[in-house]
């Protein structure tokens with residue numbers, strides 16, 4: 220006879236899950252309001268489209284790269300700048316933790332693109348989950364989520380049939396930082412806008428120093444960050460080439476050869492590897508707990524080891 | 525295909541992609557506009573009002589435009605690929621560390637200048653046997669010598685040593701370097717660039733102003749342009765830009781971008797060899813053996829050597845190689861006995877007493893000599909020009925790297941070459 224599932228207190232369960240995430244290295248974690256997700260996410264991209272009986276969405280964030288990483292050239296940072304796989308690993312473990320501890324179904328939310336939609340549409344918006352879970356707020360840098368303590372994080376989500384009390388979104392948005400407001404008043408741009416290599420960001424800040432408008436030409440950003448999208452264009456160009464020299468140049472020149480290299484080794488350098496807006500963002504780079512050095516110093520001040 | 529279905533199955537035509545592509549693209553999340561902070565504030569009315577601006581899903585676009593979901597997905601993906609500028613990724617390459625993108629200073633890659641047709645024509649005329657390339661590199665003849673590099677070094681080490689002496693005027697290495705840079709900046713501003721060919725008119729007027737010719741040549745070389753040294757009665761080739769040396773337009777050297785630094789393997793000058801034919805010399809062929817040649821004729825930094833620039837730049841190279849004084853007005857100075865052809869200007873270094881009976885000399889450093897079955901002197905080696913330009917299809921300067929001179933000669937056991945008078 221199957222054993223009776225133990226009664227689960229939602230609050231305690233939530234705390235146990237968030238504690239698990241923290242133990243495994245998440246800087247922040249929360250539960251997003253499923254009803255709100257369903258009202259905002261379009262049909263086909265709601266949690267139930269992945270897990271039909273989902274009751275809760277847990278979102279967690281890990282820190283970005285080390286402080287030293289901001290000093291390296293963009294071409295090097297392109298290979299290792301993002302840390303999302305750490306977030307995914309925690310979320311993956313969290314799903315196992317929930318099933319084994321609470322004997323209720325859970326699933327690691329695939330962070331991947333939607334097979335039915337082409338290479339720019341994700342299955343789920345991890346950003347929406349994190350924002351509603353209160354662990355990040357949309358910035359003027361193309362809605363990249365920022366956190367006042369941890370700066371710039373990478374997010375992962377877990378869906379579960381366990382009912383958990385949701386968090387609220389952040390009460391305040393840390394972006395724009397006061398220094399960005401000052402710069403905006405002087406030159407009409409914030410650092411992320413000014414130094415974006417494809418100038419795909421613009422926006423306005425109101426009298427109170429809050430975001431008024433955010434404009435993001437995501438397609439242009441993709442030209443810098445989604446290198447894999449070049450591949451069909453290169454193949455098409457090679458097929459159109461009129462001479463063998465032209466064809467050789469299209470397929471084998473150094474720039475394009477790099478794409479084949481990155482593909483064959485499965486390099487993360489093929490996708491989402493422009494960091495220039497975050498490199499100049501005071502919150503991403505200088506939030507009190509934005510990197511391991513700051514976190515270690517804060518821990519030392521608190522008397523921790 | 526979308527979800528395994530092709531265009532004809534989902535009913536998309538090229539015309540539909542044209543008609544709806546931009547609209548679908550803009551309605552999608554490819555372009556995102558947000559007012560206020562409605563999601564964080566859970567302001568659902570504002571979220572609804574801004575849905576299209578924030579970016580619609582394919583399904584939402586489909587219902588708005590009266591297309592099917594599949595049609596929108598297909599059209600959007602095509603529009604995304606058509607918009608995609610693959611080369612923009614390269615904008616990242618110079619960034620990072622403490623280097624930030626500056627829109628006001630950035631020249632898009634596609635707007636950066638390409639070599640002109642002439643420049644490509646001259647480069648295409650270069651045919652270099654790979655085995656010889658390897659040998660000259662391994663022997664140290666072909667490396668990274670450039671006139672600009674030499675000048676910069678002399679300007680730093682011996683700025684006050686006279687580089688050029690015209691009798692009326694003496695120009696030190698420091699000043700020559702500055703004049704070169706000023707004219708180079710002017711030439712660049714006037715539209716000449718890497719690989720373009722400049723014609724120095726004074727070179728065709730028996731060098732009535734040899735100082736200007738030298739500065740013009742150095743300035744062209746500084747920006748990677750090629751100087752045409754034409755015979756006095758040569759027709760003007762349409763591909764060579766006249767460089768006005770009488771009223772030169774100088775520019776601000778600060779404007780000289782580092783990218784304009786010449787490369788030794790690129791063409792440096794063209795020496796006329798026929799009505800419609802020029803031998804192509806690169807930094808490798810023109811400069812690679814100059815220091816060794818100067819040493820072989822005992823030319824050192826304290827010397828003065830007579831240089832007739834109207835005969836081409838080979839002697840000037842010797843002077844500049846070691847930082848000595850080039851005497852341009854035919855005044856006092858060394859006049860070493862040298863023999864060569866435009867394709868290989870310093871082939872033989874004269875041996876004593878050899879001038880009366882034709883010419884007798886030893887091969888200059890890096891030069892190889894041999895006799896054909898008909899006793900014709902043939903030349904080869906690191907200083908041999910690497911191609912011919914403008915006569916017809918590009919061709920090698922000589923069969924297997926050997927240039928026939930058309931002159932009978934003997935080669936003695938002592939290695940001395942005696943041209944038959």
Ligand code: SF4
Nearest residue numbers: 415440443493495496
């Ligand atoms: S990731 Fe790069 S391209 Fe995209 S918005 Fe930031 S700076 Fe611009």
Ligand code: SF4
Nearest residue numbers: 394396399409411500
């Ligand atoms: S630089 Fe950072 S804080 Fe400043 S406006 Fe941009 S995203 Fe916001």
